Amino acid sequence: MIHTLTGIDSTASALSAERVRMEVITQNIANANTTRGLNGKPYQRQVVVFEQALRDAQGAYNGPGGGPQKVEVARIDIDNRPSRLVFNPGHPEADADGMVAMPNVNIHEEMADLIAASRAFEANLAVVKNARSMALQTLSIGRR
Amino acid sequence: MIEAIFSQPAYAATKKLMDATALRHEAIASNIANIETPNYKRIDIAPSFQTELQNAMGSKDASKISSISPGLAEDQTAVAANRDGNTVQLESELMKLNQNTLAHTLETQLVTGTLLKLRMAITGRAQ
Amino acid sequence: MDPISAMRFAGAAGIGGLPPGGPPIEAPKIPANELQSLGNISTPQPNSVQGGRAFSDFLGQMVQDVNAKQAAASGAVEGVLTGQNVPLHQAMIAMEEASVSFQLMVEVRNKLLESYQELMRMQI
Numbered sequence: 229m230i231h232t233l234t235g236i237d238s239t240a241s242a243l244s245a246e247r248v249r250m251e252v253i254t255q256n257i258a259n260a261n262t263t264r265g266l267n268g269k270p271y272q273r274q275v276v277v278f279e280q281a282l283r284d285a286q287g288a289y290n291g292p293g294g295g296p297q298k299v300e301v302a303r304i305d306i307d308n309r310p311s312r313l314v315f316n317p318g319h320p321e322a323d324a325d326g327m328v329a330m331p332n333v334n335i336h337e338e339m340a341d342l343i344a345a346s347r348a349f350e351a352n353l354a355v356v357k358n359a360r361s362m363a364l365q366t367l368s369i370g371r372r
Numbered sequence: 373m374i375e376a377i378f379s380q381p382a383y384a385a386t387k388k389l390m391d392a393t394a395l396r397h398e399a400i401a402s403n404i405a406n407i408e409t410p411n412y413k414r415i416d417i418a419p420s421f422q423t424e425l426q427n428a429m430g431s432k433d434a435s436k437i438s439s440i441s442p443g444l445a446e447d448q449t450a451v452a453a454n455r456d457g458n459t460v461q462l463e464s465e466l467m468k469l470n471q472n473t474l475a476h477t478l479e480t481q482l483v484t485g486t487l488l489k490l491r492m493a494i495t496g497r498a499q
Numbered sequence: 500m501d502p503i504s505a506m507r508f509a510g511a512a513g514i515g516g517l518p519p520g521g522p523p524i525e526a527p528k529i530p531a532n533e534l535q536s537l538g539n540i541s542t543p544q545p546n547s548v549q550g551g552r553a554f555s556d557f558l559g560q561m562v563q564d565v566n567a568k569q570a571a572a573s574g575a576v577e578g579v580l581t582g583q584n585v586p587l588h589q590a591m592i593a594m595e596e597a598s599v600s601f602q603l604m605v606e607v608r609n610k611l612l613e614s615y616q617e618l619m620r621m622q623i
Contacts, residue, residue, distance in 0.1 A: 229582045234394050235401025242405030249408075278409045295444055296402035299409050344408065351404050351462055358473045359397065365480045366588045370487045370595035372499070373557075374564035374600045387592060394586050480588075487595050494603050 233359040239352050241281075241298035246349040248301050249276045253342045260333040263321045271331040273307040307332060383486045384434040388425065390479045392417055392442040393472055399444055400469050403460045411457040414465075418445040561607065565600045572597035 252274050262271040279302040282295065309332045317326030378384075399415045406412040421442040428437040450459035492498055572593040578585030 230580060231582060231584060232579070232587050234586070235398040238398070238401040238405040246408075278406075280406050280409045280412055296398045296415070297406055297412070298402070299405050347462070348404075348407055351407070351466060354466065355401050355404050355469060358469055359401070362394075362397065362473055362476045363587060365477055366591055369480050369484055369588065369591045370598075371484070372488065373560055374568060374603065377599070377603070378596055390588050390592075391586065394588060483592060487599060490599050491602060494599070494606050 232363050233356070234362070235296065235355065235359060238296055238298045239355045239359070241300060242352045243349060243356075245276075245278060245299050245301050246345050246352065248304075249278075249345045250342065250349070252276050252304060253338050253345060256333050257335065257338050257342075260331060260335060260338075262331055263319070263328060270311045270329045271333070272311075273309070273331065273333045275305045275307050277302045277305055377490060379434040380486070381429060381432050381434050381437060383483070384437040385425065385429050386479055386482045386486070388437055388440065388442075390476070390483070392421060393476045393479060395442050395444060396472050397469075397476075400465060400472060403465050404462070404469070407458065407460045407462055407465070409458060412460065413457075414447045414450040414459045415444050416447045418443045558607075561604055565597075565604045568593075568597040568600045 256273050259265075259271040265271045278299050280297040281300045282297060311329040311332050313327045314330050315326055316322060316328045319328045322328050396417050399417065403412075403414050421440070424440045425437070428440055447459070450461075452459045453461060572590075575585055575590040575593040579587060579590045
């Protein structure tokens with residue numbers, strides 16, 4: 229595989245990892261009011277956990293003290309915070325006290341996460357754009 | 373003997389700087405990719421490279437300049453802004469990205485200029 | 500004695516051409532030691548430069564250097580194409596340097612041919 233763009237492994241991994249995160253966040257937002265999930269219980273918020281991974285093809289530059297890293301989605305965890313209890317006696321899922329267990333999704337938290345994820349996504353897009361312009365200039369070395 | 377026409381110290385230093393610029397882009401790409409990773413420490417070109425390059429340039433010897441090589445190291449001066457121990461700050465990283473790209477542009481133009489001048493000296497014509 | 504100074508000596512001694520004033524009356528007398536030194540004209544050696552390396556060595560070295568540059572350039576390009584993490588700028592610079600070296604060799608060859616042809620055109 230020809231590597232003409234520098235740092236493309238890190239950037240590509242980050243772009244796909246942030247995409248996964250954005251998908252999980254939109255899924256959380258979509259299910260913010262799902263009182264009965266697949267297992268009969270209210271929907272549990274999901275969280276993406278990132279971890280860094282050493283890139284396999286270190287290349288000629290692997291100097292001392294660590295090399296460039298790429299990021300990977302380690303796992304998608306279930307947020308185990310308890311469900312919110314809301315007083316809503318008319319709801320079909322209401323228990324004896326009239327309380328309904330709503331999913332533990334906090335919309336404001338999700339929106340903040342979504343903004344952070346899209347900011348990171350756009351930053352990585354800027355990195356790719358710069359890498360591409362650097363490569364195009366490299367290809368015109370020596371040409372008038 | 374042919375190597376003598378390429379043995380100007382400034383030209384050798386520019387080529388070495390291009391190596392460092394490409395390596396720094398790798399470092400910046402890694403930093404920006406990991407801005408949301410917990411406990412990630414920012415990396416950059418090892419600071420010893422700058423002093424090595426200046427010493428080698430002081431000696432005006434092209435082969436000495438070509439023998440040093442840049443490496444990556446964790447940035448010891450970066451501090452963690454968040455609780456998760458990540459030392460990358462997005463704004464400063466993006467600024468370094470732009471500066472690096474501009475430095476790369478400068479270096480390619482210097483290298484191209486030197487090569488075109490050599491060609492003009494050899495053939496006596498501009499092309 | 501090299502050919503040029505031998506010819507000058509011969510001209511000064513009056514051999515090898517009619518003197519401008521008229522037909523020769525008698526053959527001029529040449530001392531024996533000068534005749535001796537005339538006999539010592541040696542054939543010029545094709546490659547010798549006074550006090551320097553042979554020119555053929557110089558050319559051979561240049562060809563080898565250019566060859567080495569071309570080999571380095573194709574090695575670097577191969578490294579890029581097979582994904583061995585050779586940085587692209589190193590391959591580009593190697594290619595350009597090989598091309599400049601080759602151009603230098605071609606121009607040296609052209610100048611040599613020109614000077615050879617000019618030498619052959621010289622009237623003796």
